[in-house]
Amino acid sequence: MAASSSRLIGRAATPLIYLVLLAAWELLADTLKVPAWILPAPSAIFQAAVKWAPELIQDGWVTLRETVGGFLLAIVLSLPLAILISLNPLARKLLYPILLGLQSVPKVAVAPLVILWFGLSEWPKIVVVVLVCFFPILVNMVAGLEAVPKTMLDLMRSLGASPHMVFRRLRLPVALPHFFTGCKVAVTFAVIGAVISEFVAAQDGLGYLILISTAQSQTPLAFAAIALLTLLSIALFHGVEFIERRVVDWTP
Amino acid sequence: MIAAAYPGSAPPRSSAAVVAAIDLKGVTKTYAGRDGGSVHALGPVDLRIEPGSFVSVVGPSGCGKSTLLRLVAGLELPNEGVMQRYGTALDGPSHEVGIVFQEHVLFPWITVLENVLLPADVLALPKAISRERAMRLLEMTGLKDFAHLRPQMLSGGMKQRAAFCRAMLSDPRLLLLDEPFGALDALTREELSLELSRLWQELGRTALLITHDIEEAILLGDRVLIMSERPGTIRTDIAVDLPRPRNADTVKLPRFQEIKHQVRDIIFNRAQA
Numbered sequence A: 001m002a003a004s005s006s007r008l009i010g011r012a013a014t015p016l017i018y019l020v021l022l023a024a025w026e027l028l029a030d031t032l033k034v035p036a037w038i039l040p041a042p043s044a045i046f047q048a049a050v051k052w053a054p055e056l057i058q059d060g061w062v063t064l065r066e067t068v069g070g071f072l073l074a075i076v077l078s079l080p081l082a083i084l085i086s087l088n089p090l091a092r093k094l095l096y097p098i099l100l101g102l103q104s105v106p107k108v109a110v111a112p113l114v115i116l117w118f119g120l121s122e123w124p125k126i127v128v129v130v131l132v133c134f135f136p137i138l139v140n141m142v143a144g145l146e147a148v149p150k151t152m153l154d155l156m157r158s159l160g161a162s163p164h165m166v167f168r169r170l171r172l173p174v175a176l177p178h179f180f181t182g183c184k185v186a187v188t189f190a191v192i193g194a195v196i197s198e199f200v201a202a203q204d205g206l207g208y209l210i211l212i213s214t215a216q217s218q219t220p221l222a223f224a225a226i227a228l229l230t231l232l233s234i235a236l237f238h239g240v241e242f243i244e245r246r247v248v249d250w251t252p
Numbered sequence B: 001m002i003a004a005a006y007p008g009s010a011p012p013r014s015s016a017a018v019v020a021a022i023d024l025k026g027v028t029k030t031y032a033g034r035d036g037g038s039v040h041a042l043g044p045v046d047l048r049i050e051p052g053s054f055v056s057v058v059g060p061s062g063c064g065k066s067t068l069l070r071l072v073a074g075l076e077l078p079n080e081g082v083m084q085r086y087g088t089a090l091d092g093p094s095h096e097v098g099i100v101f102q103e104h105v106l107f108p109w110i111t112v113l114e115n116v117l118l119p120a121d122v123l124a125l126p127k128a129i130s131r132e133r134a135m136r137l138l139e140m141t142g143l144k145d146f147a148h149l150r151p152q153m154l155s156g157g158m159k160q161r162a163a164f165c166r167a168m169l170s171d172p173r174l175l176l177l178d179e180p181f182g183a184l185d186a187l188t189r190e191e192l193s194l195e196l197s198r199l200w201q202e203l204g205r206t207a208l209l210i211t212h213d214i215e216e217a218i219l220l221g222d223r224v225l226i227m228s229e230r231p232g233t234i235r236t237d238i239a240v241d242l243p244r245p246r247n248a249d250t251v252k253l254p255r256f257q258e259i260k261h262q263v264r265d266i267i268f269n270r271a272q273a
């Protein structure tokens, strides 16, 4: 009885705190008479979201495509490199400094250059997303491939397993949870990467929508776009987590 | 009763005609430390294990028991000495050897059956036959109903049994056990060691058991080797002349107690080895 009711409270706690915060915001905006172009009330944001729904959906779709496209491309590119680095000490010595250097360059700073190089298509934005996602996936995957317990390696060695067999039967499964950790970090970065590149140069996407709506003092619309971005980011995170639970079904 | 300490006469039934399962001569092992120092872990050790015999090794913690087993397994190479396995040079792991490690080392991402079948996959053994053999081993160890579960669903004793099945899958001639029951409670230990004794007799294999439990060493072994402090050498080699099959009542035999006291006296230095 007590246990089930406390579980109920536990489940309701998160939505409840959000509702309370929203209500407080609404109340404060109302009583303090904050101008809508500085800080709109939640109700005003909601109204803007309904009014501009077609634009929000269209631009949201663009941003989602860039985010997911760049994220997937980053996975495709970082996995082979991670495997190479973990297997080959020379590759590790050569590649790691380069990759670390690349990672240390501020992405916001290179975004204009990337757009200069790739022109006004979706590609420069995808490239920026790849740059942002690449490193967390790579670093975690390398760490995972090397996180194999010695006892398990001994077992495989005692069976006379080939390096290929050790990789497939042991290193890869051990690395998977680490890989997903990297993906979860990367996917939230990916949204940020997409928005940055849309800030720099774009005719669509939620970043662009935020930019023009603030320029035109359509602050409620900017807030609606930000809210949508946040939801997008949370949904993508949970999407990755959902896949992780399906694939990595052995960790408690 | 006490065969002379090595080097010296091997137990009486050894004859030159029989090829030893394991033959070590003057084997030593020194590990290189990280800071340039080194640890002389083992030896020199002379050890001859007859085919079909069960040899137990007891000794103080850190004296090099696991090192000895890893050398015999081919997982480690000696610094000095000659090692032979069934008459040929021992210079690496072999599919003729099955190992049960102290921790079960089962993979949590595959089922118990798939874990047991791992050697078949690595050695590319015929699938259908291996599967049948795996199921038979699981049945012998009472794990048949758990074959399709993940190992983390099993109790400690069951995991260790599954590890035993895996070690036996490729039908190895030599079974190496490094404190296989070390992590288990006393009751499960005794139950499993008797089970191992029965299985060993049924399957008719050569076995080398590392343990820190004197009763277990005597209950299972044809010989009990007592090792010295590090660097471990074989101080004494005691023949266990208890009848087989051994069971829960074996420990009550006066002769068992006699051997047990003998071993304890040697370990705690109350008698001259």
Ligand SMILES: Nc1ncnc2c1ncn2[C@@H]1O[C@H](COP(=O)(O)OP(=O)(O)OP(=O)(O)O)[C@@H](O)[C@H]1O
Pocket: B031, B032, B033, B039, B040, B041, B060, B061, B062, B063, B064, B065, B066, B067, B068, B212, B230
């Ligand atoms: N890989 C290694 N590198 C360096 N030193 C090692 C290594 N393995 C073991 N040693 C050292 O060798 C000595 C013997 O170790 P070993 O594991 O063989 O002992 P053991 O008799 O099995 O001990 P225990 O009863 O605690 O399991 C110890 O002093 C240990 O620190």
Ligand SMILES: [Mg+2]
Pocket: B065, B066, B067
């Ligand atoms: Mg040990």
